[in-house]
Amino acid sequence: MSRVAKNPVKLPAGVEVKFAGQQLSVKGAKGTLELNVHSSVEVSEVSGELRFVARNGDQQARAMAGTTRALVN
Template identity: 45%
Template sequence: MSRVGKMPIALPAGVEVTITADRITVKGPQGTLSMPLNGLVKVVNENNTLLFTPANDSREANAMSGTLRALVNNMVTGVTKGFERKLSLVGVGFRAQAQGDTLNLSLGYSHPVVHKMPAGVKCATPSQTEIVISGADKQKVGQTAAEIRAYREPEPYKGKGVRYSDEVVVIKETKKK
């Protein structure tokens, strides 16, 4: 059996889990997340702990039990603490400004870049060169950060562009004659 799938998930106080035949819903202080269930995995809620067991002895069911356990654990963490991703802008004149559910970026193009945030994802700009993306859904937060980074990826010669705050950009040496 999957090592990850064997570990139970302890539900913190204030988190409610609803398990139906084809869906699991996790509700907490940060919001509500739901996800379809796979028929290869049985989910049981015992004494505020979630247990995941494969429905049969197949390799797919074993793998899916670990996958489902990891996804549900991320849902529980998301509705209790939430997830955040920090981006930084490196370059002369690169600026970011959050206005409601839109992010206005000035990235050296001839036009401003406006990115609309998806539902459930918030954006803040503590300074003009920092962006903090937060939300309960780990996948949405990461995808939004990747989309914003894709507007101007860090280039390898000067390092200019949008990068994750913990990202290390290796600077190449310029060509010599």
């Protein structure tokens, strides 16, 4: 796994996250941001944190998991 993707993104209070397929939507006090997540990346919300995992173990999937985590952060 990417070293970057291992670190979860902590969600501040008042931030709402929605998943619709591969569409990730984050809504906060200052507006809404949307991101199309690559199909090789799985995003999950666990206890106020977003976690990013590569669906398969190849190098490109791990790289995309790290890139997605960095973009969301």
